[in-house]
Amino acid sequence: xxxxxxxxxxxxxxxxxxxxxxxxxxxxxxxxxxxxxxxxxxxxxxxxxxxxxxxxxxxxxxxxxxxxxxxxxxxxxxxxxxxxxxxxxxxxxxxxxxxxxxxxxxxxxxxxxx
Amino acid sequence: xxxxxxxxxxxxxxxxxxxxxxxxxxxxxxxxxxxxxxxxxxxxxxxxxxxxxxxxxxxxxxxxxxxxxxxxxxxxxxxxxxxxxxxxxxxxxxxxxxxxxxxxxxxxx
Numbered sequence: 001x002x003x004x005x006x007x008x009x010x011x012x013x014x015x016x017x018x019x020x021x022x023x024x025x026x027x028x029x030x031x032x033x034x035x036x037x038x039x040x041x042x043x044x045x046x047x048x049x050x051x052x053x054x055x056x057x058x059x060x061x062x063x064x065x066x067x068x069x070x071x072x073x074x075x076x077x078x079x080x081x082x083x084x085x086x087x088x089x090x091x092x093x094x095x096x097x098x099x100x101x102x103x104x105x106x107x108x109x110x111x112x113x114x
Numbered sequence: 115x116x117x118x119x120x121x122x123x124x125x126x127x128x129x130x131x132x133x134x135x136x137x138x139x140x141x142x143x144x145x146x147x148x149x150x151x152x153x154x155x156x157x158x159x160x161x162x163x164x165x166x167x168x169x170x171x172x173x174x175x176x177x178x179x180x181x182x183x184x185x186x187x188x189x190x191x192x193x194x195x196x197x198x199x200x201x202x203x204x205x206x207x208x209x210x211x212x213x214x215x216x217x218x219x220x221x222x223x
Contacts, residue, residue: 041201043158043213056210090157102148103211105157 003027004106006091012112013081021076021109023091030096031055032074033103034066037088049074081113116141118206120214128222133194135217137204138186144206147180147187152201152216161202162189194221 004025013019025032033056034046048056052068063079074091091106117140127133139147148163164171164178164187171178175194180187187206191198199221204214 041152041216041218043203043216045211045213048210101146102160102163105159107157 004091004093004104006089006106006109008109009107010110010112012114014114015081015083017081018077018079019081019111020078021089021091021111023074023076023106025072025091025093025104025106027093027095027104029093029104030071031094031101032068032071033092033094034074034076035090035092035105037090037108039087043090047074047076083113086111086113116144116206116208116210116212118204118212118214120204120217122217123215124218124220126220126222127194129194129196131194133189133191133198133219133221135189135202135204135219136186137188137206137214138184139206139212140185141206141208142182142185143208146207146211147178148205148207148211149176149178149189150203150205150213152203154200158203191219194219196221196223 007022031050033048037043046060047066049068051071065077067075088108088110090108092103094101094103120137145166150158151161152158164180175192177190201216201218203216205211
């Protein structure tokens, strides 16, 4: 199956914990992204990596650290989780060439911080 | 940076009617404008896109128009069906895609 996949699908955790979300794409894409979708459904870009290099880093707390071991993977590590981090996190990827390309989204990870 | 505004935030139509969603963008360098559909609990999926060298694009019941001078673009859905009910997002990109706030479309049978 060619796709963008994320694990876990659901994540429920206590405030202050550290957690990671993994993303993998087997589409051969060079660029990967992390988005946060809040309860009002607003989709906001957090990070973008092109060939393992960070190219977009929005105003995101430094508790959030992306890691790209290779161009098919972009993981998101979150330290000291806060209540406001509760959201759906989507990974996405886009084909080689330019950044102005269709983005293919993963299924999302629903994070709930208690 | 780019700022994308989307209207309306909610839209309710009768099955068979047309639906129009409008977006404006601020950065004249943006040159790629996709539209995504997100069903409840699902991922956003591309339904149509347009590049800045084109004024209009159509795919069956959906069409997108782009006015570069006015910096706005619109999604048109004709002959709406209940399965068109979803949240629709517009986006504008010149390398860093910015999404509108979304429009929740409800098609009543």
